[in-house]
Amino acid sequence: MKATKKILILSFILNFFILNAQELVSPNEKIKVELKTSKGKADKVYFKILYKNKETYTEVLPESQLGIVQKNESFDNLVFIGESKIIEIHDDYIMISGKREHCENFGNQKTFNFKNKNNQKLEIVFRAYNNGVAFQYVFPNSSEKKVNIIEELTTYVIQEGTSRWIQLFEPSYEAFYPQSETGVSSDKNNGNWGFPALYKVNENPIWVLISEAGITENHCATMLNNSKKQSEYKVTYPAARENFKQIGAVAKLPWSSPWHTFAIGSLSDITESNLVTDVSKPNELKDTNWIKPGAVSWIYWANNHGSKDYKKVVEYVDLAVEMKWPYVLIDWEWDVMANGGNLEDASNYAKSKGIKPLIWYNSGTSWLEPTPVDRLLTAEKRKKEFEWLNKIGIYGIKVDFFAGDQQDMMQYYIDILKDAAKYHLLVNFHGATVPRGWARTYPNLMTTEAVYGAEWYNNNAVLTDKAAVHNTTLPFTRNVVGSMDYTPVTFSDSQNPHITTYGHELALAVVFESGLQHFADRPSAYYDLPLAPKEFLKNFPASWDDTKLIDGYPGEKVVIARKKNDLWYIAGLNGKDTTQTLTLTFDFLSNGNYELQLITDGKDSKSLDSKMLKVKKGETIKIDCLPRGGFAGVLKAK
Template sequence: MNFCKAISTALLLIATGATFAQNQILTVTSPDKRIALTISAADKKLSYTVKADNFPIINKSPLGLVADGTDLGNNTRITGQPQRSSVNESYAVIGNHTKAINRANEAYIPYTAAGKPMALFVRVYNDGVAVRYTIAPGIKHIDAERTTWTLPNNVKKIAWADFHQSYEGLNYVTPLAEVPEGKVVMPPLTFQSGKYYVSLTEADCESFADMALTRSGNAFTVAYPFAAKGWNVIQPSKSIYLNGTYKGKLVSPWRTTLIARSLTELVNSDLITNLCPPPAKGSDFSWVKPGRSLWQWWSVGAPKFEDQKNWYDAAAKLTWEYYLVDDGWRNWKQEGKDQWQLLKEVIDYGNTVGVKSLVWVDSKEFRKAPERRAYLQKVKEAGAVGIKIDFIPDADADIMQWYAETQQDCAQLKLLLNFHGSVKTTGLNRTYPNDITREAIRGNEYHMTKYKRVMPPQHDITVPFTRYLSGPADFTSVILDPKELATAKFTWPHEFAQAIVYTSPIIHFADKYQLYLENPMVDLFKQVPTTWDETRVLSCSSMGDVVAFARRKGTSWWIGVMNGADEREVKIPLNFLSAPTKATLVYDGETNTSVDKREQTVSPKDVLTIKLRSSGGFVAKL
């Protein structure tokens, strides 16, 4: 009987294999069967399509690398049945919620291209798909990439960002036709089509150059602006955990398509971190603690040694956990003492008032491993718990390995890590949770009168649906100085809402400490969390117009609303509450630097009606 079953199974596999070899098409579906990724080599060109509920998300689009002068997406043939597997796990996260569910169907698909043995790894989730390439033995140089996303014809609007070396370009929401053709734009890029929100980016970039995109018609294709001539393949190092391999094979990063049926699903997706490796076995990141940080550079410039106690004292009064000693400390000198001794003195003082220290450094101090480890060790010995690394070179493949090495060194030394002047995260904060936030965003450094910089309001309300989809970002939120807010007339509630809407497990508040301590919202500044148990995007939100988040921490709900350039009225049902509760409600005041603050009881049946000024906002704690 068993022998007959074995023969039947073998015959079935042979028949299926023959049909598959003839058609050169295969489909992988999500665990809930709603999303389908189809891979094809039927015309000897590797391509794919994506559908959700049979609705076209990505039309037929090319796949393939160009390596050693050969297009490895042409003259292709799938050479065997896919090796199918599944992913089913959960893990703790800090940010929008507390636990990520990682459930997907995966397939390993062997193919040949120009005679080279290649393969695709694909994963299909209930909220998206991802594709990555294996790098065949003998390939020496990556020239380019053909991976493309061909959008459907009914795109309503699209959110995208200008090219910038460290992702500090402006973000926009426009019709598809207004995205510049032939020019580099920076992902994540998010579009609305039918009832879906779809976002395109990459995950688990370890030893490839950073990925950007260029548009041609409805199609966006991978570009490497920081490695225009390509790069020599980096062979895996056993000393680096993130060494560019997956299941023992040298691979490209994942090319990702996030698919959501609502803005709440979009911002809560864990697709990008799900595609990254877990921490190395035996790792302990229980020491990684989120919190709020004072920071003096934006408001007063370089830190003065004799002024540091005032900043630590202010952080303690605000009950904030951190203070960042920014650029300028390396110039401190006193008779008989160098900058390191003085740095230790101020850090020691911070510890006496219960405030931990983060320290700024220029990346040129440690581009190579021995110097990096020695410098980080000195920071650790000075008593700091974290480091902010700035002015990082263009993200070619070598620099992406430098990021991985730095993450590893900081983890081993138990140092929190904040990359500034950097590229976007690609989910590797899952692997190294000490990589707790990073810049790679046009934040409040681009709203400063001394540099004649003014931020347009649309940028603020777009980034939750672009850059923040790839991971936490250090926007350096909450400007309160009336002089700095005079240009665009951002309101105080709008600014405070940044701390609620923008995900950053450590928030570096931009302004002078006096402006927080003397503000009518000081009680809320002392309480606002930086990580959340639950996140909802409220129904009044619209990409490019207004953004409103409700976030829960424990039994408290916080609401943050930021408006764009046009005055509007929005309604917020409080049906996410479970019972009547006391509430602090902060509306725009008569001027942009005043507030209308109210205390009242609200219930799940209530609907708040909020009139928003141009560049206005609203904040509530319930």
């Protein structure tokens, strides 16, 4: 009897300390999250993500550590103390700009409760959506005293041999997304990598895009770092700046972290994902009728300079009139405009032609040479400036040169968006952090740069050879998480040549989504286009009812369709230096007969061909593209 009793006690002890696997499954049962926790003792907590490929679950994220640290309290070794019931999530909302107007997603949410060695509580909230996973940390205790969250222990495992497309981190997010199987860092980034991060799950047709969303004034933004081990990417806070020594975030409790997001599924699931806005705060603006996406004529690219020449500005206003684009952007140096007029004269001329002017600002936080500088840094300065803009008839601002991803910069971005909304001003962030969901919360945010875009043809010759590969990677990486101000569709050359074809450049208007689509070339380049491509660009929409990926692979090709009212705009890019045949399948159409105006590469890189085709749902056509070529077109029901 004594021996039996000892065995029972030992069995009880072993069961008490055994590692448990808590799980959460998406409503469609395609995605499963598993947490490995320790019952009854402090231990590290891990999670992994699985995706149902056919009838079996495939591991898409191996066991990865969770944890977070306050300045005076660590939440690394945790005791699991319980979990909530499942809460059904139904995101259903309207976006003014983005890849689709009506966004809807379904998920299941569960909160896992822990305590650390000092009995301080931590909640980890997981959501398993039908097309991804999101989680955040929550400190539930209340406190009037502010705490400093200094580090995350969150570490994502991406094993060697996994194909990945991640950019070396730099504060403006203007870098490439090269394909790699190792994730080897370089001296340039000290192991730091920027969001979003795309990878393919080995030989499976499953893709994952990692990012973050839902950032508020209580957060800094983060990056990934694999300097300790190449296969382990740790969520990392930005380093202190010279004039901002704080590490991490400072806020009162209760506090919740930003959402860590994983879009998961086929490549079309990734490209069409709205997960970043799904988990972000709903629209906080009561009146949004004044917010109008649209095409913009842009002066800087062709001239490698700003807007100090009034007569040049007039040329771009006239371009907007001819192309029926609603906006003109007056870029830097407008404060020293001369040669026939000043900013107010330019604004009045634009308005007399029915064109809405937008103007550029230096944020005053980073690169201080281009003027005007330091007109937006405080609430008082913004009030004075925005009242003046209303008076002279300016409709929006482009704010450039932000200093980094620290908490003060997150606060600054949001302050600009809130104050601009009070004065009905559209906002475009440049030299800025990658989108993290603000376009849903503050829909006057129309677009963000955070991309190695066509502007770089002004700076060096790198983009000349890399553009085609880069352009066919961005739809699966950067442009997934938010509107992207690449400043596309340039047929002539700026300071450095580009060798993509005219068909490729025309296609960028559709392939790249941006709430303000800045067409960057000189007026003569658009005036000299043949009739079909010129008409294609006239009245071009910058917001979409829906988006569908037809075909693609990062760095090789992309074929995409976007719907606006009763029209479908389609486009394809060849990312290779050799000819390639792209496939356009019309499965996305409704039943009926359609007419396709198709514009393709011509006999050489600087010519275009156009033809009309009749198509139906389910049909497929093949389109031959030149090296670094492309095509574009418009579909309408007959």
